[in-house]
Amino acid sequence: MNMxxxxxxxxxxxxxxxWDPFGYGSNAYETEAVDVLQAVHEYDEIKPLARKIQAIYEFSFEEIIPLEKCMKIAEELLKVKNETECGV
Known part of the structure; x- marks a missing residue:
């Protein structure tokens, strides 16, 4: 893995x-964060990534995050991913 x-x-x-979508504090989401990171590498479009993020948190917390919130974080994450890949 390069730098x-x-x-x-x-x-x-x-x-x-x-991100802390449920207000539990940033330490509450370690396994979800790793799953979302994996998803960022698998998806290149905002909506599919947002749906995946929504599913990850729903599975763990049995609460649904509104898709708009998931779309916003998905967009930010993909922006970082795309800037890094373009810069390599």
């Missing part, structure tokens, strides 16, 4: 953990 990829993963993970 850019490692740095990108750290940035994405930080963004995901700080």
């Amino acid at each position: 850019n990829m490692q740095k990108m993963n750290m940035t994405l993970l930080d963004m995901i953990q700080r």
